[in-house]
Amino acid sequence: MYQTRFEPQALPLGAIYVFGDRQPGLFPQTEPLDLRQGLIALVANSFATKVLDKPRRADELYALGRIVAEVPVRRLRLGQNSRNLDRVCDAVCSDLVSIFNPAAERTDHAPP
Numbered sequence: 001m002y003q004t005r006f007e008p009q010a011l012p013l014g015a016i017y018v019f020g021d022r023q024p025g026l027f028p029q030t031e032p033l034d035l036r037q038g039l040i041a042l043v044a045n046s047f048a049t050k051v052l053d054k055p056r057r058a059d060e061l062y063a064l065g066r067i068v069a070e071v072p073v074r075r076l077r078l079g080q081n082s083r084n085l086d087r088v089c090d091a092v093c094s095d096l097v098s099i100f101n102p103a104a105e106r107t108d109h110a111p112p
Contacts, residue, residue: 013071014096018045020077028091030074038073039064072099 017030018041033041042064052060074095078088 015072015074015099016042016067017074017076017092018042020075022078022080024080027079028088029077030091030095031077033073033075035068038068041073041075042068 016038018033020031039061043061046060046064076088076092
């Protein structure tokens with residue numbers, strides 16, 4: 001059985017990843033979304049969007065706008081047969097390194 005440990009304090013987000021469409025032959029790769037694309041992606045993936053009234057929708061848009069202004073939003077694309085979770089994790093980790101250390105070499109651009 002797995003032991004689950006939760007962090008007792010709030011921590012900053014390094015990035016937010018949204019899944020892109022699966023495409024044949026692609027290996028896991030990431031791409032940045034601009035502010036507009038990031039906001040649209042977060043709205044599309046927000047909870048209970050159909051039940052929000054206008055004031056709550058405005059509050060949600062304001063909050064999501066603040067988030068995309070502060071936290072990079074990235075698209076994670078997987079191939080149709082991307083079942084290897086290790087490769088997906090490596091692609092995300094490599095992308096995070098490139099966000100916080102732009103001089104670092106990315107490793108998710110080459111097939112195995």
